[in-house]
Amino acid sequence: MDTLLLIKAAIMGVVEGLTEFLPVSSTGHLILTSSLLGMANDEIMKTFEVVIQSGAILAIIIVYWELIIRSLGTLNTNPASRRLVTNIIVGFLPAAVIGFLLIGFIKKHLFNGPVVATAFIVGALVILWVERRTDRPVRVKHIDEMTTMDALKVGFIQCLGMVPGTSRSGSTIIGGMLVGLSRQVATEFSFFLAIPTLIGASVLSAWKVRELLALHWREDLPLFAVGFIVSFLAAWVCVRWLLRYIATHTFVAFAWYRIAFGIVVLATWLTGMVQWAD
Numbered sequence: 001m002d003t004l005l006l007i008k009a010a011i012m013g014v015v016e017g018l019t020e021f022l023p024v025s026s027t028g029h030l031i032l033t034s035s036l037l038g039m040a041n042d043e044i045m046k047t048f049e050v051v052i053q054s055g056a057i058l059a060i061i062i063v064y065w066e067l068i069i070r071s072l073g074t075l076n077t078n079p080a081s082r083r084l085v086t087n088i089i090v091g092f093l094p095a096a097v098i099g100f101l102l103i104g105f106i107k108k109h110l111f112n113g114p115v116v117a118t119a120f121i122v123g124a125l126v127i128l129w130v131e132r133r134t135d136r137p138v139r140v141k142h143i144d145e146m147t148t149m150d151a152l153k154v155g156f157i158q159c160l161g162m163v164p165g166t167s168r169s170g171s172t173i174i175g176g177m178l179v180g181l182s183r184q185v186a187t188e189f190s191f192f193l194a195i196p197t198l199i200g201a202s203v204l205s206a207w208k209v210r211e212l213l214a215l216h217w218r219e220d221l222p223l224f225a226v227g228f229i230v231s232f233l234a235a236w237v238c239v240r241w242l243l244r245y246i247a248t249h250t251f252v253a254f255a256w257y258r259i260a261f262g263i264v265v266l267a268t269w270l271t272g273m274v275q276w277a278d
Helices: 003-019 026-036 043-063 065-073 079-109 113-132 148-162 168-178 183-208 210-245 252-271
Strands: none
Touching: 003 026, 003 043, 003 210, 026 043, 026 113, 026 252, 043 065, 043 183, 043 210, 065 079, 079 148, 079 183, 113 168, 113 252, 148 168, 148 183, 168 183, 183 210
């Protein structure tokens, strides 16, 4: 396989891994990066994006492996384990139902430059507003203190992340802070919620391209392998870094980055440099 193509796959893996769990929208970054790299917007590319997203999911599972195993192993004996698993399921359900019903509409009508740019900028303004609120109550300072209603609220807010440019992570983290979770708890629950949400999205996407994947997986295996491994490593580093970062920082820097990126999206759309469509 062409070495240049493998380098491009690695770059895409880095972008996916670094942006999937930050409040900056991986979708917008992948569209821009793939266009600038000259990668074809075809079914193989869609399959590749499923693969690199799977690498990012694996990173979350590895980071929280001990907690996941302990929680699943003590479901019958530990109320905190049952509460965490229940909250993840409850938080996942709104996205599962609404995503299944609206995915066709979203891809047809919302994958365009103005929507993506607007979502980036509006999302940034929301982050700035939430971070500058001095009266924001913090009820939940540990993930074990979350209620089912907290999880359900965050689950519905997560659905806003279906709008391209909004960011699933950004929606869940900032939404969690709005409903009373601490920054740390909101971020951790966003990570946990990513596991079923992204696995569900990946399985659905993989099912849609299953015939193509069956035909081409051998010849495209090096491409998929490089993207998967690099995405996993980048996501693993990013998640561990973010957990340390939020201990002493706010998300304000990400808000300003979103505004700058939204302007880039608008500029590339207006000039025709990037095809901001699914």
